[in-house]
Amino acid sequence: MALELRQQLKLAQKLVMTPQLRQAIKLLQLNRLELTGALQAELEQNPALEEDLSIGETIELPPELRSSIEHTEPAQEADHTEQVAVRESLGDVNWEDYSNNFDSNFSFAHETPAADAPSQFDFISEKPGLIAYLRWQLAHCELDEKEMEVALYIICNLNRYGFLEVTIDEIIASTESNPDEVDYVLEVIQDLDPPGIAARDVSESLFLQLERMGKGKSLAAVIVRDHLSLLEVRNYKELMKVTGRKKNDILKAIDFITSELTPYPGLPYATDDTNYVVPDVYIMKVDDDYVIRLNDDDLPNLKLSSHYLELLQSGTKDLQKDSRSYIAEKVKSAEWFIKSLYQRQRTIYKVMESILRFQRDFFERGPKYLKPLILRDVAEDIEMHESTISRVTSNKYAHTPQGIYELKYFFSTAIPREGEDALAAESIKTRIRQMIQEEDKSKPLSDSAISDMLAERNIQIARRTVAKYREQMKILPVKHRRQNR
Incomplete structure (x- = not known):
């Protein structure tokens, strides 16, 4: 068979992840501390994005200017990647169509290194250990x-x-x-x-x-x-x-x-770094109802730069084509970033609202009353995909009347009970911990005894399951809990 070059036309469907959508998804899975760093990086690298220091004042992009920006040709080689219009609502994006795994080294600003990249100071200084x-x-x-x-x-x-x-x-x-x-x-x-x-x-x-x-x-x-x-x-x-x-x-x-x-x-x-937890959302009880408040403390209010908008609006002849394309690109990027941030906050609120509906007994009476819940339940409740719920609940924390909990804590497998509602695994762990706290220290409860006591309460779990839960809670076995008097 002879080797030869030939041209061939081929029609195929292909799903393309645009940089804007990738940025929106990345924002969605950042926790509170990481979000602060991302906002600062974007403010430093995008001159069209500013912190809004006024109260209640926002600069909207004029419709005629928006049209001008969208049709401005970029100064560099055209990117044939499928683009998503800026004015499209992010809520209409089909998140299910996109991959669940993304590059952890992604940075919003191209000039900004990844969060876990080594600093130049790492090479000239070291924590004494x-x-x-x-x-x-x-x-x-x-x-x-x-x-x-x-x-x-x-x-x-x-x-x-x-x-x-x-x-x-x-x-x-x-x-x-x-x-x-x-x-x-x-x-x-x-x-x-x-x-x-x-x-x-x-x-x-x-x-x-x-x-x-x-x-x-x-x-x-x-x-x-x-x-x-x-x-x-x-x-x-x-x-x-x-x-x-x-x-x-x-x-x-x-x-x-x-x-x-x-x-x-x-x-x-030890020179291990300490990881601090900052709640992403607060749940407060007011009278007989619960109020959800997102943690926006110390987060800057963003707006489009008025100076850059005036440059585009004025249509001055002194502004070269390359400069105008650069400004238009930065303004478009800033507008998308602001919309992505709003979408993130709105999604977190909706997920927390759904969790509150499913786990109201927990907020009222404590961990013993945590109900079985899976990602699919919340996804169907708010009409989103499970992968979106997973990103929202990963590494984020809620400050509740019962304490600070990771959002993943509210999702637990079901332990069936005969003739009664199923219990969450976390609820059973709480009951086991309470039994051990109330036991006679001279005659502590064995795993078998705990299993029998749970069976009397119509909770059928094996001794090895009790041992597994006890080890997960870092509770010592019976021989190390015994205190002879």
Whole structure:
């Protein structure tokens, strides 16, 4: 078969994601803090967009000027991508037709880097952490070159809690040292600040802290070194038996351990970033009804630049064709951004309004009365696609009379009940937590006992399901909750 070039006409349907629609969808899934950054970036990069400092004044785009902008030819090569008219209502967009996944590095302004992109300051500065603190102290220790190599290997193998994650044999093999050198260097590091650093486990860390206080032979030292497992389960009777001390002495020693010592000495030096939660919407009860208010605090009111609109309206001959095309493009982009922002706020309001209708008992009486709810229920209620509901509820929080909750919290699978309405999984978790809080600490409830108690209330779930819910709520098993008196 001969190779040849040929032309062929082909008719096909193709779905195109325009930059404007992509921007609108991206705005929809931003949380409150991310939205603030997006608005600032757009204000900095688009000169046709301004902050409206007046009260109640907005500059509307004249119809004749809007027509002029839409028909202005761009200065650069024409983009054959299908365009969406600016004056079209965003509510008419068929969100179902578009993909649910988008590039996380998308930026509204082309010149602005992504939110998670490294800053230039990341390369010239660093938050001091545990390793930096220990290296600073090692610089003042009299260690030779070989000992410093061993010391650096040790501190670089400490986890975020300050515990040593390698064995002595591994240190010897990796640094080609002898056991005496490694033992000496490890003692030097364990004498550094914070007390208890470079221990192999919690028991050794607590014991090192007591030795630093001069209490290496105290009852507290005996407990943390030899009987920490009994302390974890609060088995006071066994502690009295193995130590030969009175209960009052045992309680005093345990009180000293829990109040004066820290089980994780390296944790205060962790450099993990703290994520702050700012509610996107407030739910307030006024008389017998609930009022929804979007969190617009500190968000600038946007408007189109009056100066740029005057330039386009004046039709001055001094304005070159390229300049006029640039201004028209920026004004059009600013108008779309404002409409996208309005669409975002309106969609969040409608979704929260629907959740309020479905979960009114929760807002009235608390988490125990949370009802089963899925994305499809809200989507059908407000006539939107499930993917839109998913974007709106992701990483956004509501301030309610019951506390601050992520919008995803209100969606939960259904646990059926014979002859009664189904319960939400979160509601059952709340009941389990309440049972454990009210249990007798000397005889805590086992997972089987909790399952039986729920069955008496017509909630049929297996023991392993109770265990799964308990672990999700980070509640200890029965043996670690028992407190012997």
